[in-house]
Amino acid sequence: MARLNHSIALDEADLSALADILNRQVIVRKAKDIIVEGYEYKVLHIVESGFAVRYKLLHSGKRQIMNVIMPGDIIGFPACFYEHAVFSVTAISDMKLNHVPIEDFTALCMARAKVATALLWFAARETAIYAEHIVDAGRREPLERLAHFLLETLTRLQGIGAASEDSFTMPLSQEGIGDVIGLSAPHVNRMLAELRRDGLIAMSGHEIRILDRAALQILGEFHPAYLSRTPVHRPAP
Amino acid sequence: MARLNHSIALDEADLSALADILNRQVIVRKAKDIIVEGYEYKVLHIVESGFAVRYKLLHSGKRQIMNVIMPGDIIGFPACFYEHAVFSVTAISDMKLNHVPIEDFTALCMARAKVATALLWFAARETAIYAEHIVDAGRREPLERLAHFLLETLTRLQGIGAASEDSFTMPLSQEGIGDVIGLSAPHVNRMLAELRRDGLIAMSGHEIRILDRAALQILGEFHPAYLSRTPVHRPAP
DNA sequence: CGGCGGCTTGAGGTTGGTCAAGGCATGTGG
DNA sequence: CCACATGCCTTGACCAACCTCAAGCCGCCG
Numbered sequence: 001m002a003r004l005n006h007s008i009a010l011d012e013a014d015l016s017a018l019a020d021i022l023n024r025q026v027i028v029r030k031a032k033d034i035i036v037e038g039y040e041y042k043v044l045h046i047v048e049s050g051f052a053v054r055y056k057l058l059h060s061g062k063r064q065i066m067n068v069i070m071p072g073d074i075i076g077f078p079a080c081f082y083e084h085a086v087f088s089v090t091a092i093s094d095m096k097l098n099h100v101p102i103e104d105f106t107a108l109c110m111a112r113a114k115v116a117t118a119l120l121w122f123a124a125r126e127t128a129i130y131a132e133h134i135v136d137a138g139r140r141e142p143l144e145r146l147a148h149f150l151l152e153t154l155t156r157l158q159g160i161g162a163a164s165e166d167s168f169t170m171p172l173s174q175e176g177i178g179d180v181i182g183l184s185a186p187h188v189n190r191m192l193a194e195l196r197r198d199g200l201i202a203m204s205g206h207e208i209r210i211l212d213r214a215a216l217q218i219l220g221e222f223h224p225a226y227l228s229r230t231p232v233h234r235p236a237p
Numbered sequence: 238m239a240r241l242n243h244s245i246a247l248d249e250a251d252l253s254a255l256a257d258i259l260n261r262q263v264i265v266r267k268a269k270d271i272i273v274e275g276y277e278y279k280v281l282h283i284v285e286s287g288f289a290v291r292y293k294l295l296h297s298g299k300r301q302i303m304n305v306i307m308p309g310d311i312i313g314f315p316a317c318f319y320e321h322a323v324f325s326v327t328a329i330s331d332m333k334l335n336h337v338p339i340e341d342f343t344a345l346c347m348a349r350a351k352v353a354t355a356l357l358w359f360a361a362r363e364t365a366i367y368a369e370h371i372v373d374a375g376r377r378e379p380l381e382r383l384a385h386f387l388l389e390t391l392t393r394l395q396g397i398g399a400a401s402e403d404s405f406t407m408p409l410s411q412e413g414i415g416d417v418i419g420l421s422a423p424h425v426n427r428m429l430a431e432l433r434r435d436g437l438i439a440m441s442g443h444e445i446r447i448l449d450r451a452a453l454q455i456l457g458e459f460h461p462a463y464l465s466r467t468p469v470h471r472p473a474p
Numbered sequence: 475c476g477g478c479g480g481c482t483t484g485a486g487g488t489t490g491g492t493c494a495a496g497g498c499a500t501g502t503g504g
Numbered sequence: 505c506c507a508c509a510t511g512c513c514t515t516g517a518c519c520a521a522c523c524t525c526a527a528g529c530c531g532c533c534g
Contacts, residue, residue: 054368056368056372058372058376058377058458059458060376060378062376063376064371064372064375064376066368066371066372067368077361077364078361078362078364078365078368081358081361081362081365081467082361082365082462082463082465082467083462083465083467084462086365086368086369086460086462086463087365087368106354106469109350109353109354109357110350110351110354111350112350113346113347113348113349113350113353114347116346116350116353116354116357117343117346117347117353119357120346120353120356120357120360121318123357123360123361123363123364124314124315124318124319124360125315125318126360126364127314127315127360127363127364127367128315128318128319128323128324130364130367130368130371131291131293131303131304131315131323131324131367132323133371134301134303134367134370134371134374135293135295135301135303137371137374137375137419138301138374138418138419139295139297139299139300139301139419140295141297141489142489142490173511173512173513174512174513174514175512175513181375182374182375182376183490183491184490184491184492185512185513186490186491186492186493186513186514186515186516187489187490187491189513189514189515190490190514190515193514193515221295221296223323225319225320225321225323226319226323228319228320230318230319230320232343378521379521379522410479410480410481411480411481411482412480412481420522420523421522421523421524422480422481423481423482423483423484423522423523423524423525424521424522424523426481426482426483427482427483427522430482430483442531
């Protein structure tokens, strides 16, 4: 995965060892479950293309999406690190995945400290994204949450070259957005309408254009720092 | 840290390397900031005793606590993995910490793949705990959130030998609890009163006794699996 | 003894969920 | 090519939930 190279300078041997385990492609169709809570998994999937959601279903029937999974992300983190998956993952578009048995992954970590360390940095970023979602769901107003989520999605898509300067295709339905930020679908709709009315965004189907990024950033208190890929070795102050 | 030994069998050399970097003790007083959002940190603190909260302050003045930090946890994860801390950490009791410069930590990871891998598993558990908080804040009812939080706190405290079978000392004020689960202090109070009235818990000051664990588990949909420490090598099915 | 932080309780108002109905686009089968 | 079904978006009305504000209380510590 090229992304790991951002955190740490991997050498030739590391890269070829990485390439060795990324040799089994799998195709998954839209709406197929990839991980179901409670079952045991011994395989990771590195996303090559397409989108998925990591979520949990409650007895009340409500669904909370913890994360939108994009190309470059790892499906099976953290599910595979437990005896039984603690969350579910479903494809929300057709996907191309790289299939990596957990034994291969573990062996790679054990053999190559640099790779394991790079993954640790990757995990720290994942944790920070989750933490930001806690803030979103817990303490931000609905309009702020939506603004934050839109900017986060734009920024993450730009990071993988899947969005232009100011517009992107939202991979989720409005109900899906609600399940991410903890709102009902009708209220997501109202909040989107408000952002449009105030001239902050424009929409056409699932295509969203950011018209006033500055205002949205202030509204959602969005600071893209937590999405950045930080090098392991940092320059002296 | 003994906790890492649960995930992976570290050998003598790994353990002594770990011990080598855990040699600088620091005392921090209650209510002191340990990490302030926006600043740069090049040091991790392994908690030996005492409690802290990892949180973020919003412009509205609201505070969201993402995590209660307990003995065995790492302060500086994920702050230290970024150029600038993305969250703040404050001690909520007097604390004893082990001071580990990030360079030492990085060097250890690079030199000892097993330690890096064990830390990766540690990070996965951390991520799962955060994910569970997203569910809490986003989709659970206030009473359910509180039930879930109480059981999570009890279970985590038991895991470090700081709680009996059915009771524990809540390290947070009611306002603090509200900042964890996204409720106002008065509402936390009302929900606690409801749990008492229904005979699920009993309270005396900050001492909380779980009277009906089964009912609380159902109410909060609490499954302690996500808090378990999972070994890297798992038995074949 | 006096002050302070945190707990407790109440009243009132807004927010956002629920329910429901209608519209629009897409796709499918006759 | 049209009839119909399906899924999603949109809008409205209503109501419960939870926040805010406020006041009083308790226990602790100086």
